[in-house]
Amino acid sequence: xxxxKTREPVDVLVMGSGASGAAVTWSLSAxxxxxxxxxxxxxxxxxxxPTNSADWQYLQRTTWDYSPNVRKLPADYPVNDEHSQIxxxxxxxxxxxxxxxxxxxxxxxxxxxxxKSLDGVAEDWPISYFDxxxxxxxxxxxxxxxxxxxxxxxxPRSPRQMPPLPLGPDGERMARAFDSLGWHWWPSDSHVNSxxxxxRQACNYCGPIGLNCDRGARASxxxxxxxxxxxxxxxxxxxxxxxxxxxxxxGRATGANYYNSKGEQEFQPANSVVxxxxxxxxxxxxxxSRSRIHPNGLANSSGMVGKNLMFHVYAGxxxxxxxxxxxxxxxxxxxxxMSQEFYETDPSRDFKRGYTFQxxxxxxxxxxxxxxxxxxxxxxxxxxxxxxxxxxxxAIGDDLPEEINRVELDTKQTDRHGIxxxxxxxxxxxxxxxxxxxxxKSARKVLEAAGAHRIFENPFSTNTGWHxxxxxxxxxxxxxxxxxxxxxxxxxxxxxxxxxxxxxxxxAVNPTPTIQxxxxxxxxxxxxxxxxxxx
Amino acid sequence: xxxxxxxxxxxxxxxxxIIPPTxxxxxxxxxxxxxxxxxxxxxxxxxxxxxxxxITVISRSLxxxxxxxxxxxxxxREFEAADPKDFARFLEIVYLAYYSDPRVYDRIGWRTGxxxxxxxxxxxxxxxxxxxxxxxxxxxxxxx
Numbered sequence: 001x002x003x004x005k006t007r008e009p010v011d012v013l014v015m016g017s018g019a020s021g022a023a024v025t026w027s028l029s030a031x032x033x034x035x036x037x038x039x040x041x042x043x044x045x046x047x048x049x050p051t052n053s054a055d056w057q058y059l060q061r062t063t064w065d066y067s068p069n070v071r072k073l074p075a076d077y078p079v080n081d082e083h084s085q086i087x088x089x090x091x092x093x094x095x096x097x098x099x100x101x102x103x104x105x106x107x108x109x110x111x112x113x114x115x116k117s118l119d120g121v122a123e124d125w126p127i128s129y130f131d132x133x134x135x136x137x138x139x140x141x142x143x144x145x146x147x148x149x150x151x152x153x154x155x156p157r158s159p160r161q162m163p164p165l166p167l168g169p170d171g172e173r174m175a176r177a178f179d180s181l182g183w184h185w186w187p188s189d190s191h192v193n194s195x196x197x198x199x200r201q202a203c204n205y206c207g208p209i210g211l212n213c214d215r216g217a218r219a220s221x222x223x224x225x226x227x228x229x230x231x232x233x234x235x236x237x238x239x240x241x242x243x244x245x246x247x248x249x250x251g252r253a254t255g256a257n258y259y260n261s262k263g264e265q266e267f268q269p270a271n272s273v274v275x276x277x278x279x280x281x282x283x284x285x286x287x288x289s290r291s292r293i294h295p296n297g298l299a300n301s302s303g304m305v306g307k308n309l310m311f312h313v314y315a316g317x318x319x320x321x322x323x324x325x326x327x328x329x330x331x332x333x334x335x336x337x338m339s340q341e342f343y344e345t346d347p348s349r350d351f352k353r354g355y356t357f358q359x360x361x362x363x364x365x366x367x368x369x370x371x372x373x374x375x376x377x378x379x380x381x382x383x384x385x386x387x388x389x390x391x392x393x394x395a396i397g398d399d400l401p402e403e404i405n406r407v408e409l410d411t412k413q414t415d416r417h418g419i420x421x422x423x424x425x426x427x428x429x430x431x432x433x434x435x436x437x438x439x440x441k442s443a444r445k446v447l448e449a450a451g452a453h454r455i456f457e458n459p460f461s462t463n464t465g466w467h468x469x470x471x472x473x474x475x476x477x478x479x480x481x482x483x484x485x486x487x488x489x490x491x492x493x494x495x496x497x498x499x500x501x502x503x504x505x506x507x508a509v510n511p512t513p514t515i516q517x518x519x520x521x522x523x524x525x526x527x528x529x530x531x532x533x534x535x
Numbered sequence: 536x537x538x539x540x541x542x543x544x545x546x547x548x549x550x551x552x553i554i555p556p557t558x559x560x561x562x563x564x565x566x567x568x569x570x571x572x573x574x575x576x577x578x579x580x581x582x583x584x585x586x587x588x589x590i591t592v593i594s595r596s597l598x599x600x601x602x603x604x605x606x607x608x609x610x611x612r613e614f615e616a617a618d619p620k621d622f623a624r625f626l627e628i629v630y631l632a633y634y635s636d637p638r639v640y641d642r643i644g645w646r647t648g649x650x651x652x653x654x655x656x657x658x659x660x661x662x663x664x665x666x667x668x669x670x671x672x673x674x675x676x677x678x679x
Contacts, residue, residue, distance in 0.1 A: 051650040058631055062579035070581055111676040118678065128679055148662070152671040166660045179667040186668065187660075194660065204654025213651050327644075330655035344676050365634035365645050370627050376608065380557040387643055 004257065004265045010034045010235075011534050012526070013256055013270035015242050015285065018096015019512050020498040020519035021276030022221030022229065023139065027523035028274075029232035033534055036268055037229075038240040038258055041075035041093035043222065046214035051206055057366040060211060066100060066466065068092065075239070077415035077422075079280065081465070084426035086311045088465040090278060094238050095222030097278065097466065098512070102209045102334040103191040103218050105145060106356065106509035107136055110155060111344055115400075115505050119345045119352045121431075122400045125504045126476045126485040127521075129155070135517035135524070142228075143219040143516075144197040147189035153340035154186075162194045165203065170328045170391055171336040173321075174359045177450035183341040188358070190335040191219040191513075198224075205331045207364065237261070243419050244289050245273055245495070251293040253495040259417050272494040272526070272533045276519065279309065279468025279500040283407040284422040286472065299472065299489040299497070304482050306408055308401035308470040309426055310506040314461035315436035316357075316394040317443035319452025320385055327388030328362035336361065342395075342442065343508055351434040353398035355508045357443065360392040372456075385454070393446055394461075395439025397432055398508040401470050428460070436460060467511050472501035486529075487522035494533060498522050540573050540586045544601065549593055552607045553629050560642050568632040575628055582628045589614065589625040 012028050014021050017039035025037045050056040050064050061070075066089035068076035075092040091100040110129040115122050137158045147160040164187035167175060178185035192209060193202045193216075200216035200223065209218055216223050230236055239261035246254045246267070255269040275282050283306040287297040297305050321328075339357035346354070362368065365387065373383045405426045413421035440457050447455050475481025478490035483502055489495040498519035500511050507514070526533060540546070547564035554563035576582045596610035615622040633639055637647045646653070 049651075054648050055635065056650055057635055058575060058578075061627065061631065062581055065581075072580060109675055110678050114678045118676065130679070148665075150665070150669055152668070152673045153675055155673075155675060163660050166657045167664060168657050172661075172664055175664055175668070184668065184671065184674070187665075204652070205657045206650040206654040208650070211650075215651070331657050344674075364650075365639070365643060366631050369630045369634055371623075373630075375553040375611070375626060375629075377555060379554050384643075 004267050006267045006269065009269040009271070010036045011271050012274055013038065013268050013272070014274045014276060015245070015256060016096060016276035016278070016281065016499065017094050017221065017226065017236060018276060018278065018499070019098050019221055020515050021096065021274070022225035023142070023516045023519040024274050024276060024498050024523045025234050025236065026142070026225040026229040026232070027520055028526060029229045029234040031523070031527035033527070035229070035234045036270070037234060037236045038242055038256065038268065039094050039236065039238050040241040042238045043094045044099055046212070046216070049212040049214060051208070051211050051213045056211060057364060060208070060367070064100070064211060066091070067463070074416065077419065078413045080410045080413055080421055080423040084424040084465070085428050085462070086313070086426055086465040087463045088280060088424060088468070089463065090280065090466065090468065094226065094236065095220045098220035099212060099222065100210050101220070101512065104335050104358065104510045105189045105191050105513040106338060107154065108507045108509060108514050109343065112505060112507040115353065121352045122505050123475065126474055132514070132517045132521060133157070135520040136513055138520055139513055139516040143191045143224050144193055144200070145189055146192060146194040148187055151186040153184050153343060160189065161197055165190055165192060165194050165332055165335055167336060168331045169325050170331070170361060171359065173324060173450050174391060174446070175337055177446050178339055180449050181445060183339055183446070185337050185339045188335045188338045192332060192335060193217045203332065207329055207331070207361070208333050209335065210333070241417055241419070242285060243417060245275070245285060245298055247289070247291050247293060247298065247492065249293070252492045271535065272496065272530070274496045274498055274522070276499045279471050280407055280422050280424070282497060282499055282501045283471040284409065284420070287409050288419060294491065299482050299491045299495060301491050302479055302482060304473060304480065306471050307403045307406045308473055309405040309407055309424065310399045310401055310470040310503065311426065311465045312399050312467045312506055312508070313397040313428055313432040313436055314394055314464045315439050316392060316458050317440060317447055318390050318392045318456045318458070319447035319450060320454040321389050321391065321450070321452055323451065324389065328390055329364055329388050331361055333361050333363060334358065342438065349438060351431050351438065353400065353435070353508065355395040355397040355435055355439050357439070357446070358394045358396060360394060362386070362388055362390040391447070391450065391452070393443040395436060395443060396508055396510070397435045397439065399432055399506050400429060401473070401505060402429060407471050467500065467506065469500040469503040469506045469511055472497050473504050474502045475504065486525040487518065496522055496526070540569055540576065545594060546590055548602065548604065548607045549590065549611060550629060552604060552611050553626065554633050558642065560638060563629055563633045566633065566636060566638065568636070571632040571635065572628060575632060582624065585621070585624045585628055588621065592618070
């Protein structure tokens, strides 16, 4: 029989060190709680980032691919997304997917929390934008936000820490195109430094933000929250894969069983468990943590664990220009400007809720060619028309929850430890299809106004499942939700969930700042209302 | 184990068919990318047998003897139509190898080497661009 080593008990065990896990680890450590954070991936040394290698284009498609099914690194678990119209992407390391993100940080709108009341779709959140606002601000302070006040599409807010990233001649061209149509645009809020911030250097605009850099210009939780958390006493353990959240006879969480960095099984007892494994990893672990008291999986008396998976839907268009003056691969790939002209529901349109436009730049040589430039006789002409001469408009659409879209445990595939892989079932709704069709048509108008001489429409993007939301949603009704308004499980009062799983709706913006704000709010609740969890 | 990629006349012809010569620069076949394709195939499972498989499939569409460039192009098209997924992976590794070559970088004006630490210079943020959009009244939906 395998012996399982039992570690010293702690106040809080956090599962996952990504955007939300790191924020909770920091906040609770600052509150004097004894915290252990278990992360299945390793620390990623900045020297290993692809931007330091001449081979970065190859790395981007292999060991730094966004899909765990392509990377197949030891920390990755397979994801069966055969029955999903959108393919899942994520990164597993200390810092989670913030190691590999583009750091675009728009906030939800107040209306996103009230879609049932306003538009008769999905459910209202049990909290409001204004409940989260102070935590958005705190998160911006920790991560460092480049941006500027005055956006008419969003509520007024505190000043950002740094001015916006420069738009460049290409970004300014797009801004004027929006102006000429009378449509909203605003510089994107970004967790990329436009100036030096807290010892991290300013961005030098090399291009692909998602590949990270050793300047520390792009925030990720391994270089923001976690160093501070460790100074405060947090024990962050890399290469530690949880395979079961354990519960006692009363159904409350008692800790977690996991494989340590040597592959040995250990038990970490804790007064409470905070799950931060993302919208796929969290339901996977809850469903895998079955027991006599929780026969359908932990925190799943409602049957809602794994259901209501949301990704965000993407479509858009790319324009070719021959008069921009400077190659469009110079400057951050993303995070230029956004438009929320079509964000809120408009009864004159044939869909509910809306989308945000994000403006993107051109890329390096191989990414320009792959998937875009035909092979054969016309290859060079087509490549030369595109390289350094493209601007893209992506519409990121509100993806309303449906129970049929879900995460389950796969009956065949497992990770290297034998833990079942997640199986994803997801179809794009009719509302989303209509919304995206509107987005493509509008994108064409903007690119025409900007002077593009050729435009390529992209009616739907497949490999964009990087926003993982809704699979353990919050709510006041224990029969229809998994956690309450503070992220506390309805079934076990010392079990908390803090990642995108708890989203009730997905809004039409990148979710990370909202995930982090929710995590900081949950941590604040534990610090002030759950002192019973502190030894 | 990754199968060897042989630099035979068919592989050269296929690579030239995918990316033909331009100006003074040879096509992908004439550039001698075999060792790079071999390395890329060896270093990650994603590409491990992509090139030999593609050449085997393409060769099946060709008569014995030296095919001309039109016949090679037709055989590539047949592969593309019959197995778009495998073809896409083949095209991807060929594009990666070609667009990682310093001689190609010279032609297209891309700097050789890593992206860091040089980056790219950009003009500073200029707030005057906001003049028009700033004049708009707030239009977000007010709700508690």
